[in-house]
Amino acid sequence: MELAKPGVDIGLCTNNLDPMLHFWQHDAGLRFDHVLAIRRGQKQHRHDALGSVVKINHYVEQLPAAPPSGYRELIVTRRGRTEPERLTDPDGNRVSLVPFGHEGISQIGIRLAVRNLDAHCAFYTQVLGLPEEERGIGVAFRAGETLIILEEQSDAPLNSGRLGAGWRYITFQVFKVDEVHARILAAGGHEGLAPTTLGTTARISMILDPDGNWIELSQRASIVGTLT
Numbered sequence: 001m002e003l004a005k006p007g008v009d010i011g012l013c014t015n016n017l018d019p020m021l022h023f024w025q026h027d028a029g030l031r032f033d034h035v036l037a038i039r040r041g042q043k044q045h046r047h048d049a050l051g052s053v054v055k056i057n058h059y060v061e062q063l064p065a066a067p068p069s070g071y072r073e074l075i076v077t078r079r080g081r082t083e084p085e086r087l088t089d090p091d092g093n094r095v096s097l098v099p100f101g102h103e104g105i106s107q108i109g110i111r112l113a114v115r116n117l118d119a120h121c122a123f124y125t126q127v128l129g130l131p132e133e134e135r136g137i138g139v140a141f142r143a144g145e146t147l148i149i150l151e152e153q154s155d156a157p158l159n160s161g162r163l164g165a166g167w168r169y170i171t172f173q174v175f176k177v178d179e180v181h182a183r184i185l186a187a188g189g190h191e192g193l194a195p196t197t198l199g200t201t202a203r204i205s206m207i208l209d210p211d212g213n214w215i216e217l218s219q220r221a222s223i224v225g226t227l228t
Contacts (some may be wrong), residue, residue, distance in 0.1 A: 001129045002175060004224050006144030009171035010074055010110055011055035011216070012093055013163060015063055019090040020056055021045060027087060028076070028095055030054055036201065049076050050107045052146060066164025067157050070213045075109035077102065091165050104133065107145035110170060112213070113156040119210040120150050127187045143172065159212035162192070169206070169214035177219035181205040203227045
């Protein structure tokens with residue numbers, strides 16, 4: 001997969017806006033960028049994490065009760081830090097602030113629990129086309145500067161859904177979302193959402209990994225210059 005931005009974004013959903021913004025801006029130390037109105041009743045509060053975006057999607061209506069996704073932890077490097085610091089936001093989402101280079105992470109890492117490591121390795125290499133990196137525990141895939149860490153757990157969630165509190169999806173920024181989406185489906189990927197245009201901001205689609213975790217493909221006008 002050819003990335004339009006050398007990093008992966010990650011999105012969460014919440015009804016708990018003010019405490020969440022305070023945590024992510026003050027405790028986690030991420031820089032607030034801007035608010036993006038997605039649709040009536042949903043606004044996305046975008047925060048910079050070393051070039052990746054942490055998307056805090058606030059919903060006015062109560063989110064449905066849903067099990068957590070397989071996305072378990074965001075790991076953010078900090079130069080000058082000597083020891084990892086593990087934090088939990090007001091909704092229970094895990095984030096670790098770690099020294100530069102910790103576990104091979106030089107920007108951010110995303111930890112993902114999966115039911116079948118072999119199936120996910122095939123998905124990330126053969127369907128998404130990402131390079132694998134060897135590790136002591138689990139496996140990892142490099143997407144630009146971001147490291148996606150897969151760890152096998154027999155009780156990892158299955159088809160937990162796109163809506164519900166907590167980490168819900170990751171985002172790859174690409175140049176031509178329709179082309180990438182079609183190639184992924186042709187390689188055996190499963191569709192979560194067909195390509196659609198969000199105003200003048202982006203053209204996006206969604207695919208699903210073998211456990212039904214959501215992955216967004218985004219052709220963002222501010223990055224690639226066009227939605228066509």
